[in-house]
Amino acid sequence: MKIYRVNMTEGKVSEEEVKEEYAALGGRGLTSQIIADEVDPNCNPIGEKNKLVIAPGLLSGTMAPSSGRLSVGTKSPLTEGIKESNAGGTAAQKLGKLQIKAIIIEGQPEEGQFYVLKVNKDGLALEDVSDDLMGQGNYEVMESIQGQLGEDVCVMSIGQAGEYKLQAASIAVSDPEGHPTRHCGRGGTGAVMGAKGIKAIVIDDDGAPGPYMDNRDEFIEAARDFTQSLLNHPVCGEGLPAYGTAVLINILNESGGLPTKNFRKGRFEGADKISGEEVADIIKERSGKNTHGCHPGCVMQCSQVYNDKDGDYLTAGFEYETIWGFGANAEVDDIDAIAQMDRICDDIGVDTIEMAVTIGVAMEAGVIEFGDPEGAIDLLKEIGKGTPLGRIIGNGAGFTGKAFGTDRVPVVKNQGIPAYDPRAVKGQGVTYATSTMGADHTAGYAVTSNILDIGGTVDPLSKEGQVDLSRDLQVATASVDSTGLCVFAAFAILDNDKALPQVVDMLNAQYGLELELGDVFDLGKSILKTERDFNKRAGFTNADDRLPKFFEEEAVPPHNVKFDITGEELDEVYGELD
Amino acid sequence: MKVTVKLFATLKELMPEGQNQMTVEVEDEATVDDLALQLDIPEEKDLIVKVNGRHGSRNTVLEAGDRVGIFPPVGGG
Numbered sequence: 161m162k163i164y165r166v167n168m169t170e171g172k173v174s175e176e177e178v179k180e181e182y183a184a185l186g187g188r189g190l191t192s193q194i195i196a197d198e199v200d201p202n203c204n205p206i207g208e209k210n211k212l213v214i215a216p217g218l219l220s221g222t223m224a225p226s227s228g229r230l231s232v233g234t235k236s237p238l239t240e241g242i243k244e245s246n247a248g249g250t251a252a253q254k255l256g257k258l259q260i261k262a263i264i265i266e267g268q269p270e271e272g273q274f275y276v277l278k279v280n281k282d283g284l285a286l287e288d289v290s291d292d293l294m295g296q297g298n299y300e301v302m303e304s305i306q307g308q309l310g311e312d313v314c315v316m317s318i319g320q321a322g323e324y325k326l327q328a329a330s331i332a333v334s335d336p337e338g339h340p341t342r343h344c345g346r347g348g349t350g351a352v353m354g355a356k357g358i359k360a361i362v363i364d365d366d367g368a369p370g371p372y373m374d375n376r377d378e379f380i381e382a383a384r385d386f387t388q389s390l391l392n393h394p395v396c397g398e399g400l401p402a403y404g405t406a407v408l409i410n411i412l413n414e415s416g417g418l419p420t421k422n423f424r425k426g427r428f429e430g431a432d433k434i435s436g437e438e439v440a441d442i443i444k445e446r447s448g449k450n451t452h453g454c455h456p457g458c459v460m461q462c463s464q465v466y467n468d469k470d471g472d473y474l475t476a477g478f479e480y481e482t483i484w485g486f487g488a489n490a491e492v493d494d495i496d497a498i499a500q501m502d503r504i505c506d507d508i509g510v511d512t513i514e515m516a517v518t519i520g521v522a523m524e525a526g527v528i529e530f531g532d533p534e535g536a537i538d539l540l541k542e543i544g545k546g547t548p549l550g551r552i553i554g555n556g557a558g559f560t561g562k563a564f565g566t567d568r569v570p571v572v573k574n575q576g577i578p579a580y581d582p583r584a585v586k587g588q589g590v591t592y593a594t595s596t597m598g599a600d601h602t603a604g605y606a607v608t609s610n611i612l613d614i615g616g617t618v619d620p621l622s623k624e625g626q627v628d629l630s631r632d633l634q635v636a637t638a639s640v641d642s643t644g645l646c647v648f649a650a651f652a653i654l655d656n657d658k659a660l661p662q663v664v665d666m667l668n669a670q671y672g673l674e675l676e677l678g679d680v681f682d683l684g685k686s687i688l689k690t691e692r693d694f695n696k697r698a699g700f701t702n703a704d705d706r707l708p709k710f711f712e713e714e715a716v717p718p719h720n721v722k723f724d725i726t727g728e729e730l731d732e733v734y735g736e737l738d
Numbered sequence: 739m740k741v742t743v744k745l746f747a748t749l750k751e752l753m754p755e756g757q758n759q760m761t762v763e764v765e766d767e768a769t770v771d772d773l774a775l776q777l778d779i780p781e782e783k784d785l786i787v788k789v790n791g792r793h794g795s796r797n798t799v800l801e802a803g804d805r806v807g808i809f810p811p812v813g814g815g
Contacts, residue, residue, distance in 0.1 A: 394784060394811035403747055405814025410746045414807035416791040432758045436814075437750055462814065480814050605815050612813050613786050619793060651813050718791055 161261045161372055164284050166277060168356050169208065169267030173284040178261050184673065186218030188244040189642035189687050190262055191233025195242055196690045198264070201698035205237035205348070206325045206355035208268040214255070214316075214361070215263075217644015221256020221371035222379065224666050225387040227644045228253040228455030230333060230344070235698070237348035238327040238514070238556055239573040239598040242694040244641065245349045246602070248454030248463075248477075249333030249342035250314040252644055254365035255279075259372055269357035274323075276305070280364040293359050295320060297507035297544065298332040298340035301360055306338045309362060315340075317360035319509025320544045322350030326554035328514040329354065332506065335454055335463070341477040342454050345511035346600060347575065348556075374672035382665035389659040390459050393652040395614065400462040400648060401451045405480035406436035408579075408607075409488070415611050416718045417584035417620065420488045421530055422520035423570050423577070426584045426716050430493025434483050439466070439495060446471050460648055466499050475503040481601070484579035485516020490523055490536055497533035501540055508544040510554055515540060517557040517576030525564035570711075573598030573704055582707055583716045583723045585610045585620045590630035590725060594705045594733040596691035602647050604634035608654060615654030623725045631733045635684035642683065643667070689737050702731050739766055739802035743773065746809045752777055764800060771796040773806065784811050 161183075163176045185193055191213040203209035212234050219227040230252035236243035255263075258281060269275070274294055275286045293301055301317045314334050321329035329350030332340035344350075373379060391397040399407065409431055412418040416426035432438065443450050449465035454477060468474040478499060486498040505512045519536045522528060528535030542550030552563045557576040561569035570577040575598030582589025587606025595603035606629050610620035618625045633650075640650055643663060653659045664675050695704075711723040744759045745752050753760060764773055770787050774796065779785070787794035788807040800806065 395813035399747070399810065399812040400814065403812065403814075407747055407812045408814045410744075411786065411788070411807070411809055411812060414744070414746075414788045414791060414809075437747060602815060607815065608813075612811075613793075614811075614813060617793060621792070647815065648813070 161259050163262045163264065164260065166263065166265045166284060166286070167267045168265065168269045171269065171286055173286065175283065182261070184671065185642065186261070187215055187229065187231040187642040187644055188233070188246070188638060189683060190215045191231045191244050192242060192687055192691050194262065194264060195233045195235065196694045199235055201235065201694050203235060205235045205240065206351055210235050210352055210355070212265040212349065212352045212356055213262055215261065216252035216255040218642060219666060219670065220252035220644035221254070222373070222383070222670060223457065224383045224645070225390055226458045226460055226646045226649055228457060229644045229646055231641060232331060232344040232349045234349055234352045237325070237351045239347060239575050241573060241598065241698055241700055242596060242691045243347035243349065244597065245344035245346050246641055247333045247342045247344045248646070249335055250455055251316055251333045251363055253455060253457070254314050254363040254368070256371045256644070257365045257368040259369055265356050265358065268355060273357050274359045275357055277358055277361045279361060281367045289359055294323065298509050299507050302334050302338055302340050305360060305362055309364065311338055312366070314363040315360055316363070318350045318353050319507055320546065321509045321554050322354035324546055324551060324554065325351040325354045326510070326543070326551060327351060327559065328510045328518070328554055328556040330509050330511050332509055335476060336456055339476055340506050341475065343506065343511065345513060347597065350509050373670055375669045378669035379666055382662050382669055386659065386662040386666065387459060389652050389656050389662060390649060393655060395651045396460050396648060400460045403436040403440055404450070404462045404464050404478070406439050406478065406483050408480045409435040409483060410437065411611060412580060415584065415620065417581045417611065418484065418488050419579065419581045421491050422489060422524045422568060423581060423716070426581050427718055428488035428491070431488065433493040434487040434495050434498065436480070439478065439483070442495065443467070452476060458646065460646065462648065469496065475499050475506065478502055479512070481579045482512040482516065485513060486519065486536060489516055489520045491531040492533045492536065494533045497537065500537055504537065504540045508540070510543060513578050514556045514576045517570055518553055518560050521557045521561045521566060521569055522553065522564065524568050525561070525566040527564055568710060570708060571599060572707060575599045580607055581716055582711055583721045584719055586623055586723065586725060587618060587620065587626040587629045589707060589711070589723050590626045590730060590733060591634065593707050593730050594630065595634065596688060596695055602637065604630045604637055605647065605650070606630050606633055608633070608651070614651050621719055621721050623729070626725060627729055627732050634688060634733070635681055637684070638687040639680045639684035642687065685737060692734060692737065702727070705730050739764060741773070741800055741802070741804045741806055743777070744807045745777070746807065747812055748810050749779060749808060752779065768800050769796065770794055770798045770800065770806065773800065774808065779808065785809065786811065
């Protein structure tokens with residue numbers, strides 16, 4: 161295994177041995193540790209001193225099911241705190257097969273210089289593309305690179321938003337068809353990649369040695385068992401393959417936790433028209449794909465391919481959060497318009513969640529009206545054009561709220577709050593408030609016990625048990641994010657006592673380790689501690705672990721509940737870790 | 739008494755074609771389980787139940803006018 165360092169000031173690549181303390185780390189555990197060790201917490205995120213760390217999960221590249229998740233770490237331009245942004249696509253598996261533990265990109269080239277970073281079995285090389293590829297969206301970039309280097313290479317790229325270094329810019333990762341539908345979306349990682357002068361990273365695993373593997377036979381046995389655990393779970397094995405994540409629209413709507421009209425209501429009258437069931441019917445009718453994997457070897461295959469009215473490809477990976485945000489939160493019930501917005505965001509390279517929250521804020525401020533899909537589409541297109549208005553929108557919800565003078569801005573640590581109302585799904589509220597990442601639904605997905613009856617049941621409307629639930633999930637998630645396993649594997653892990661030991665068996669067989677179950681939780685705690693310490697050094701205090709005031713003051717219908725978990729109670733999440 | 743019922747995901751096919759909700763006549767003090775039986779939802783099927791937007795189960799006793807949402811196990815995120 162090796163770590164590559166790419167210095168953009170000097171245009172040089174060097175190879176390093178993996179330090180002993182990094183040996184058992186991967187994914188988020190590794191990116192967060194390297195950022196904490198090497199980056200000044202007070203640096204400018206788009207300046208020379210920030211770094212971008214790319215790491216596959218520990219199991220990525222092996223036959224472990226659903227293990228192709230990638231972590232990108234940096235100091236976030238959006239939150240100004242530490243960031244791990246996690247994506248599917250084919251990058252992590254290829255890096256794992258090349259036995260690359262991490263790529264650290266540092267320094268800064270001269271203004272206006274842009275490069276492609278090529279990664280293959282012979283190492284890494286930079287190619288100047290300042291006269292080529294610039295100004296292009298992710299669809300065009302990926303098509304052009306794959307046209308040159310073959311359809312099997314993975315491309316990670318930035319669109320125009322990353323070139324402009326906007327705070328909501330994402331890094332796109334190509335899916336198995338070579339489309340830019342998977343993203344390190346949250347936190348503006350694309351702005352950092354743009355600041356490093358990298359337009360695209362091309363990963364070619366032709367002739368790769370294959371993943372690091374200590375004991376193949378034991379590994380295969382554990383991987384087979386874990387595959388069964390996923391397939392036997394009703395959500396991982398049936399629900400997700402059939403409907404994808406958009407199936408949540410109806411259940412959140414029924415539960416009164418579907419944020420509507422910039423978080424004014426918990427139910428949307430047009431929910432039926434944008435529901436997962438409706439999307440599945442449309443996809444079937446237009447000969448798209450209802451079951452599609454974001455990376456090969458995923459057994460849950462929650463992605464889908466969505467065609468337009470003429471039956472031509474429009475977008476893929478059409479997620480619940482995207483549909484919620486451009487739909488219910490903007491009071492838009494036109495699913496084809498929402499699909500177009502998803503496509504535009506993927507192409508320009510901006511986070512769909514941040515953009516959805518931003519569109520809600522822009523509607524709040526009267527820039528466009530609620531329920532105006534054409535207006536929303538036009539605003540998103542402005543980002544790609546680099547107009548002043550586009551740059552305001554592309555800098556996210558907090559920035560847009562300030563620019564247009566509205567104080568109803570649903571963000572924590574300046575990151576947009578996703579698709580579960582924190583008043584009606586209180587466990588999520590705890591996670592949004594306290595996560596090291598800013599408002600992030602995956603960081604401690606309390607929707608499981610609050611809404612889905614997975615891993616037990618905790619009443620979403622009551623404050624009882626939410627702090628403990630969120631803390632336990634945040635610890636477990638930090639560990640899962642280090643393995644390369646998809647966060648949805650947690651559904652099976654939460655419901656089946658045999659599943660987590662199977663993951664530990666895979667790690668032990670692959671790396672010749674003797675980990676025990678308890679070590680998994682210790683790893684999660686240690687990652688959170690490292691991240692939280694970085695944020696503290698960057699100037700964050702407990703006062704930053706709070707939701708916007710309106711969630712405490714305004715009751716959300718239909719349950720007419722407020723967020724009533726006190727600051728003191730929120731501080732208990734990390735009380736024992738600090 | 740009458741309750742309003744919405745079935746979702748794979749259970750949606752048990753709803754009348756083209757309808758997103760239906761009114762169902764049930765016995766007084768009927769449970770969700772009684773309702774499920776009446777709607778031909780398989781007995782062994784795990785269900786997520788929301789009654790008036792709150793957590794419910796097969797054992798929840800229904801009242802007149804309740805809004806009942808029934809889902810097979812679903813998830814996402």
